[in-house]
Amino acid sequence: MNVIDLRSDTVTWPTPEMRAAMAAAPVGDDVYGDDPTVRELEAYAASISGKEAALFVPSGTFGNQLALFTHCPRGSEVILDEQCHIVQHEAGAAAVIAGVQLRPVDCAGKHLSADCVEKRVRVGDDIHEPKTSLICVENAHSNGTVMDLAAMEAIRRVADKHHLPVHLDGARLFNAATALGVQAREITQFADSVMFCLSKGLCAPVGSILAGPRKFIDQARRNRKLMGGGLRQAGVLAAAGLIALKEMRLRLDADHENAKVLAKMLAEIPGMRVNLDSVQINMVYFTHENQASIDEEAFVEFMKDKGILINGSDAGGNFRFVTHNWITRDHVATIARAVGDFYSGD
Ligand SMILES: *Cc1c(COP(=O)(O)O)cnc(C)c1O
Secondary structure (H helix, E strand, O other): OEEOOOOOOOOOOOHHHHHHHHOOOOOOOOHHHHHHHHHHHHHHHHHHHOOOEEEOOOOOOHHHHHHHHHHHHOEEEEOOOOOOOOHHHOOOHHOOOOOOOOEEOOOOOOOOOOOHHHOOOOOOOOOOOOOEEEEEEOOOOOOOOOOOOHHHHHHHHHHHHHOOEEEOOOOHHHHHHHHHHHHHHHHHHOEEEEEOOOOOOOOOOOEEEEEEEEHHHHHHHHHHOOOOOOOOOHHHHHHHHHHHHHHHHHHHHHHHHHHHHHHHHHHOOOOOOOOOOOOOEEEEEEEEEEEHHHHHHHHHHHHOOOOOOOOOOOOOOOOEEEEEEEEOHHHHHHHHHHHHHOOOOO
């Protein structure tokens, strides 16, 4: 990449190895179950996530919505964090596809807790009440923080008590595993189903995985067809996905380290506010004490002139920089220098 693109880890291009594997991949019609590369990817994805079976899906949103659609009867209720991707960034799909009612919990910036879930579970016979059909957790959270295993286990216990399934939105599952220093399956053991993305920090161009019990995945395969997600010679995409899972998953600590170094450098800029404790994966959030008086568009333009792409700030005035495979340690110094130049008026 000749630009330094910090907008997200979704901007990652496929690696040269991926492009070569894509060109050479054996393929077949996957709707007939004939694509050997897709089958290999699904088997490998199931094994590393500790689930019986897995399904290749076009996107993370598709995988999450397919999970809701497969787990939940229409009109039932899903308990989840108000700030999670399913509530905030999936275009209201849960109402359209699964036809469920989302029950968002205001977690006040913390992770969804077992207590909060327990208080909201509705499994009685009162005809006024929707019945809870699913609990969703997100790890790593898209705010860049990681939920520990104890918190996940506690939610699992509440779910078991009420015979409810748990779906894990693990778009960045392997970032969470890397941050916690555990295998992914130690996290996924607390969920019935899990979605994880191949196309974020893992650099595959397209695709996500939904994994879970075989019966669930069989039904999800049917529902995927209904949603228009039956793919034909998808082996050209799965070939990149295999490299994502076999190789790119193992290098995420480099992105995390770069994020920490970047956060420290930014923190040294006078007036800069960086919450270093919240830098747990590949995301750095920061604001400046003079943020209100600063022309945000000018900042974005200033960075762009230096070959650095960033997004504008969120509603809270925070900027987010995301590190990934195409951001090197040298880039980190360049980025910090550019931010420093802007805030010092150079
Ligand atoms: C990116 C993301 C998704 C959705 O993935 P897409 O491939 O962009 O649809 C879901 N959940 C979380 C937490 C994400 O960060």
